Amino acid sequence: MATKKGPAKGTGGHGRRKLAGKGPTPKAEDRVYHKAHKAKQAKLRREATQPKRRRKDPGSDIIAGRNSVVEALREAVPATALYISHKADSDDRVREAIALAADRGIPMLEAGKMDLDRLTDGAVHQGIALQVPAYEYAHPDDLMEAAAEAVETPLLVALDGITDPRNLGAIVRSTAAFGGHGVIIPERRSAGMTASAWKTAAGAAGRIQVAQVVNLARALQALKKQGVFVLGLDMDGDVELPEVALAREPVCIVVGSEGKGLSRLISDICDQIVSIPMAGQMESLNAGVAAAVSLYEVARTRRAEGLAGG
Numbered sequence: 001m002a003t004k005k006g007p008a009k010g011t012g013g014h015g016r017r018k019l020a021g022k023g024p025t026p027k028a029e030d031r032v033y034h035k036a037h038k039a040k041q042a043k044l045r046r047e048a049t050q051p052k053r054r055r056k057d058p059g060s061d062i063i064a065g066r067n068s069v070v071e072a073l074r075e076a077v078p079a080t081a082l083y084i085s086h087k088a089d090s091d092d093r094v095r096e097a098i099a100l101a102a103d104r105g106i107p108m109l110e111a112g113k114m115d116l117d118r119l120t121d122g123a124v125h126q127g128i129a130l131q132v133p134a135y136e137y138a139h140p141d142d143l144m145e146a147a148a149e150a151v152e153t154p155l156l157v158a159l160d161g162i163t164d165p166r167n168l169g170a171i172v173r174s175t176a177a178f179g180g181h182g183v184i185i186p187e188r189r190s191a192g193m194t195a196s197a198w199k200t201a202a203g204a205a206g207r208i209q210v211a212q213v214v215n216l217a218r219a220l221q222a223l224k225k226q227g228v229f230v231l232g233l234d235m236d237g238d239v240e241l242p243e244v245a246l247a248r249e250p251v252c253i254v255v256g257s258e259g260k261g262l263s264r265l266i267s268d269i270c271d272q273i274v275s276i277p278m279a280g281q282m283e284s285l286n287a288g289v290a291a292a293v294s295l296y297e298v299a300r301t302r303r304a305e306g307l308a309g310g
Contacts, residue, residue: 063195069082070093074100075203076206083111083129084108143156157184157295158230160256162287165197168183171255176204187214220254231294238272
């Protein structure tokens with residue numbers, strides 16, 4: 001057969017785009033329609049709320065000074081070591097600290113003044129210091145599990161902007177006293193379970209778990225999905241404390257900072273804003289006191305109704 005000679009008729013370049021490749025195939029997790037992508041997004045959402053099941057503070061804490069050390073040991077604050085200067089004058093407080101540490105099996109180490117200055121970051125240590133281990137935080141699910149194991153109606157407390165560790169310790173103590181199952185704090189702009197918080201909690205921190213979350217708003221939303229009603233404390237509440245019908249249900253009481261109260265985002269999440277009736281012109285209560293009053297009222301209501309957990 002004869003073949004046609006000469007150049008073949010072309011497209012004039014109009015078909016180049018059709019011939020161009022589309023590049024490498026995206027990974028399965030990057031394809032929005034693929035189940036691997038959905039699984040990755042679900043994992044990222046979980047990690048945004050709780051990156052770990054349990055969290056620890058970055059390091060240990062130091063309690064300095066004779067009175068502070070003795071008080072911490074009396075209140076059974078966890079400790080990993082007691083440091084004592086060999087040049088420290090032995091008085092009743094030092095002897096009591098040594099005796100308490102020996103009873104609990106806490107290692108006692110001799111330290112020079114320069115070592116104690118470094119350990120306490122230049123604080124007035126009076127020749128004695130107590131090392132407190134990093135606190136191991138729980139997950140909010142652990143608090144719900146504690147209520148389930150006790151066959152009780154969940155009663156939780158969340159803190160929004162509480163930066164004083166003594167307030168945190170007082171709230172932990174009140175939560176334990178009135179049958180609560182745990183306290184939730186945000187990771188940022190919040191007091192943590194330092195030695196000061198342990199001391200104020202007066203041993204209750206050993207019985208009540210404290211959960212730390214990355215995002216408090218998401219943590220509260222997650223609790224609501226589990227059937228927990230979120231009650232915010234504010235002086236301009238929808239109802240006054242004695243009239244809170246939701247006290248009989250699983251609840252999480254949210255306490256705001258003394259200066260600013262609840263943040264707008266947290267306030268919008270709350271199922272109800274509750275105020276504490278007060279006589280006189282006092283505008284607000286200390287955060288620890290407000291939490292204690294609210295916990296007492298919930299516990300009283302539950303006892304009157306014959307419900308567990310109060």
